[in-house]
Every structure is written in structure tokens, then in C-alpha cells.
Amino acid sequence: MSAADQRCGLFAPDVAAALAAATAQARGAALRAGTSAASLRQTEQAARAKASAADCHSPDIATAATRVRSAFAGYAKMTRLNYAGDVAGWAADRNLGRAPRWSLAQESSFGTGADAGRMAFGLAGREGQEALVAVAAFADGAQPYAARLVLRDDTRASQPYLDRFGGGSTAGLPLARRLPPVSAQKAYAAAARSPAGSDLLPKGETAGWAFRFPDAASVELATLDPREAVAVDFLFPGDVTRRAYVEVGDFAAGRAFLQVAGH
Known part of the structure; x- marks a missing residue:
């Protein structure tokens, strides 16, 4: 149709x-x-x-x-809809509000021990004005000075990299094995950094940092294959990087669901 x-x-x-x-x-x-x-x-x-x-x-x-x-x-x-994924899904909410809130979000844990962290990633904003945002909290209280979104560069690789034998279902394939090699990657640097508001923090966290990415990153994310993954690198002094993964999944479908409210 x-x-x-x-x-x-x-x-x-x-x-x-x-x-x-x-x-x-x-x-x-x-x-x-x-x-x-x-x-x-x-x-x-x-x-x-x-x-x-x-x-x-x-x-x-x-x-x-x-x-x-x-x-x-x-x-x-419908104002809320959950999109299941292989590893992680998306939660969409098209209710509007004056306070910043998640419209489309995926939460994840990453790292181990003192390097462990929690991240919420997706579209957030107020009154229907969403931006692509990553909000992270770290077990050791570390404060990243920057972040970048790493994804497949479709000018270098037209198809996703799925590190598996043969075809078939991708259920159970770890997200780290859904990211292309460095030679086929591109990155968007976060355009802004700020302490995260309480409404945007990952569940159970009391403090964290929010990074806003360019609108072009959101548009490109929606064009990726739903089976692949992207990564968010948080950068710290001393050339230290901590990485979290995001399953692309139904990001495009969730983004379209939100746009229904704008018509």
C-alpha cells in the first residue's frame, strides 16, 4: 500500500x-x-x-x-510502543511535555568493574523537538570530556558487517560483532555536553553526562540495516575510551511512529 x-x-x-x-x-x-x-x-x-x-x-x-x-x-x-530487538529494543513515547524526556530510547550496560557504566541512548527533547542524545553514568564517577557516535560508512561498505557463519537469524549475535571494521567506519562527534537531567538518566542512576549529536547522525542512523550495531565512545583524559553499543533495530520504525504525532 x-x-x-x-x-x-x-x-x-x-x-x-x-x-x-x-x-x-x-x-x-x-x-x-x-x-x-x-x-x-x-x-x-x-x-x-x-x-x-x-x-x-x-x-x-x-x-x-x-x-x-x-x-x-x-x-x-497509541502513545507508547515497544520495539523488541535481538539484544536490545527501543521504547517509543510520543506524549509531549515541557520537561526534557525520552521519546525513543534504548538502555544498556557496558564495561566491567570500575570501568562499568549505564547508558540511555536515543531521541530526547521537549514538546516534540527531539535530538539524538546519549546519557551515561559511570561506576567510578568518571567524567568524559567528549563522545562520538561510530557507525558504518555506507560509502565504504554498502552492506552491514555481521560476524557470523552463513545467513539466517541474527538472534544472539553480540552487538560488538555487528559493527564494521575501522576501515568501514565513520564517526559523528557530539555537538554539546552537559550534566544530565534526572528525567534522562538511565534507570537507577542519580548523576551522569548527556551528549547531543548532530541531526545528520539521527537521519543516518535511521538508514542503517536493523541487524547491525553502532557504538558510542566516551572519551576521557589520558587517551582513555569507554565504549557502549546500540542495536540499530527498529530505530527507523520508532522514529516514524513519533512523526505520526507531528501530522
Whole structure:
């Protein structure tokens, strides 16, 4: 129906955004279950070909569009949605508020012993104005002076690196084995650093540091394969780096879910 909507203009922007979110979620689930990207591309091409040949005013198209609008009526009332992943999922919340809050977040633990930490990562802000943010707390109270987001550079590697034998499901594959080698990586430096507000801290933490990344990083993250991972490096004096991993998962679907509220 997404292909038909692009050709025939079947849906209002809010319904189209909801359809995009559902499409992204379905694509992610198929990839994680072992469906190849090539197979999905063939399916998408077949759908576009079928849509291009369809009569925009046909009864079949009208019936299908009515069903989508009916489904959207229930979807539009949802304000929270959880997206499961192989290792870590995303929690989406499109309620608006004046205080900074997480709209789309994934929490994780990293490191061991004195180097251990907790991180919340995702889209945060107030009144629907979200930015890509990492908030971290460290067991030893260390204070990072900078952070960078490390991800696959699609100009150097068009496909994700998944360190596994053969194809099939990625369930159980550690996030560290979903990041490309250094030669195929790029990084976004955090644009701002500040003490983290209590509403953004990882669960159970009382103090931490927040780093805001450029908007371009959020856009690029949404284009990555849902099976891969990205890393957040926290930089400390003495050339010390502590790394946390994020499962890309359904970030694109969650981001689209939030955008429904803006239409």
C-alpha cells in the first residue's frame, strides 16, 4: 500500500506516516529472522510494479485503502510502543511535555568493574523537538570530556558487517560483532555536553553526562540495516575510551511512529 499511496496519493500525511512506520518495522523483523536484503528488495520492486499497473480508482484499491485508514484509527490513539530487538529494543513515547524526556530510547550496560557504566541512548527533547542524545553514568564517577557516535560508512561498505557463519537469524549475535571494521567506519562527534537531567538518566542512576549529536547522525542512523550495531565512545583524559553499543533495530520504525504525532 505504500507503493500505491506514492502513486495515487491515497492517504493523508498522518496515515502515510503510520504506514511508513509499519513498513519499517516489518522490514526489520524480516531481516532479523533471516530474510535476505536482496529478497526484500525483490518483494518491494514487485509491489511497486503492481502499484504502477493498478487503477487508482479501482474498487480493490479503494477497499484496501479503507482498511488501512480503519487500522490507523486505532494506531493513532497509541502513545507508547515497544520495539523488541535481538539484544536490545527501543521504547517509543510520543506524549509531549515541557520537561526534557525520552521519546525513543534504548538502555544498556557496558564495561566491567570500575570501568562499568549505564547508558540511555536515543531521541530526547521537549514538546516534540527531539535530538539524538546519549546519557551515561559511570561506576567510578568518571567524567568524559567528549563522545562520538561510530557507525558504518555506507560509502565504504554498502552492506552491514555481521560476524557470523552463513545467513539466517541474527538472534544472539553480540552487538560488538555487528559493527564494521575501522576501515568501514565513520564517526559523528557530539555537538554539546552537559550534566544530565534526572528525567534522562538511565534507570537507577542519580548523576551522569548527556551528549547531543548532530541531526545528520539521527537521519543516518535511521538508514542503517536493523541487524547491525553502532557504538558510542566516551572519551576521557589520558587517551582513555569507554565504549557502549546500540542495536540499530527498529530505530527507523520508532522514529516514524513519533512523526505520526507531528501530522
